[in-house]
Amino acid sequence: MQQIEQILPLLSTPKKIVITTHHKPDGDAIGSSLGLYHFLRQYGHFPTVVSPSEIPDFLQWMPGIETVLNFEAETKVSVRIIEDADLIFCLDFSRMDRVKLLEPHLRNSAKTRILIDHHLNPETEAFEYGICNPEKSSTCEMVYDYIKSFGREDVWTTDVMQCLYTGLVTDTGSFRFPATTASVHEMAADFKRRNFDHTIIYENVFENDKESRLRLLGFALNERMDIFPEHHLGIITLSKADLEKFKAITGDTEGIVNYPLTIESVKVSVLLIERKDEIKLSFRSKGSIDVSAFARKHFNGGGHFNAAGGSSKDNMENTVAALKSLIFNGLI
Numbered sequence: 001m002q003q004i005e006q007i008l009p010l011l012s013t014p015k016k017i018v019i020t021t022h023h024k025p026d027g028d029a030i031g032s033s034l035g036l037y038h039f040l041r042q043y044g045h046f047p048t049v050v051s052p053s054e055i056p057d058f059l060q061w062m063p064g065i066e067t068v069l070n071f072e073a074e075t076k077v078s079v080r081i082i083e084d085a086d087l088i089f090c091l092d093f094s095r096m097d098r099v100k101l102l103e104p105h106l107r108n109s110a111k112t113r114i115l116i117d118h119h120l121n122p123e124t125e126a127f128e129y130g131i132c133n134p135e136k137s138s139t140c141e142m143v144y145d146y147i148k149s150f151g152r153e154d155v156w157t158t159d160v161m162q163c164l165y166t167g168l169v170t171d172t173g174s175f176r177f178p179a180t181t182a183s184v185h186e187m188a189a190d191f192k193r194r195n196f197d198h199t200i201i202y203e204n205v206f207e208n209d210k211e212s213r214l215r216l217l218g219f220a221l222n223e224r225m226d227i228f229p230e231h232h233l234g235i236i237t238l239s240k241a242d243l244e245k246f247k248a249i250t251g252d253t254e255g256i257v258n259y260p261l262t263i264e265s266v267k268v269s270v271l272l273i274e275r276k277d278e279i280k281l282s283f284r285s286k287g288s289i290d291v292s293a294f295a296r297k298h299f300n301g302g303g304h305f306n307a308a309g310g311s312s313k314d315n316m317e318n319t320v321a322a323l324k325s326l327i328f329n330g331l332i
Helices: 004-011 027-042 075-084 096-107 139-148 158-171 182-193 199-206 211-223 240-245 256-262 291-298 316-328
Strands: 016-020 046-051 087-091 112-117 129-132 225-228 233-238 268-274 279-285 307-312
Touching: 004 087, 004 112, 004 129, 016 027, 016 075, 016 096, 027 046, 027 087, 027 139, 027 158, 046 075, 075 096, 112 139, 139 158, 139 182, 158 182, 158 199, 211 225, 211 233, 211 240, 211 256, 225 256, 233 256, 233 316, 240 268, 256 268, 256 279, 268 316, 279 291, 279 316, 291 307, 291 316, 307 316
Parallel strands: 016 046, 016 087, 087 112, 112 129, 233 268
Antiparallel strands: 225 233, 268 279, 279 307
8 A cells, every 4th residue: 555645646637536434434434524525626526425324313414415425325326436436535444344335346446545544454455545543533633634735725614624523523532532632632723723613513413412312322321231340341232122112223322332431440331232134342441451452353343442343143142141251251
């Protein structure tokens, strides 16, 4: 994988560009994708954002969201646009399997693929150009750095800043996670100096819940959370029936995994969600506990040191039993 700076000559003339991200995208995935989209349009390019799956409700306010294609729902037009593209930007995922059904179309494409990501263990051989820096707080921060490298002041529109700030604030947990470095605050300060209104992002992302999501959260904490203080562990399980009961949609379980970590004795939190054909696991940890390596070794996953994901093809009961056995025996 060549350095991302080397693609600059490829952008010297207008190009048809696809921007894509991981399955079940979050604030950083969509924020970085749309931030780059608005930037590239200013240079005369023709970008299209293709999401591997639907976008959660709490991101539907974002500028340009109406232009995003959902690959699962709009497969034919998405494939056609990918085949017709000159360049493909891959944001906020380091492995091709993170895009699910989009993977064969992306992997088999002869078009130039460019990676911008901050996860561990990138599949570098799948990308011609790019950068992967796990020390960065978010892919939005990395897109901000990339845009800055062009040296133009007129590109920092409200649309660009709103999109990038969304990923910055969601991936840093509102600036409280360890990845919140000085450069994160410098980016936020840069936006504020440009008269950026950050309250719009907080209102749309954090103060726009449906009643059903709040009731799902209460149910999860009251009925589905188990705490094992002697093992510094918190586990929350949500079955398909639970999700159906509260009419849960994409994005409604976002952030639930963080709640057990607010308990003094808990250093590792795991959220298990029953999907159609697998159990999805989300891991969070405090301090020096590496949940990324644990997820990668035992649950076909990965991610960040203190925040990772994985999956299991077994049922919920067996997956929870396996998880407890591993952690109770000190394998994390």
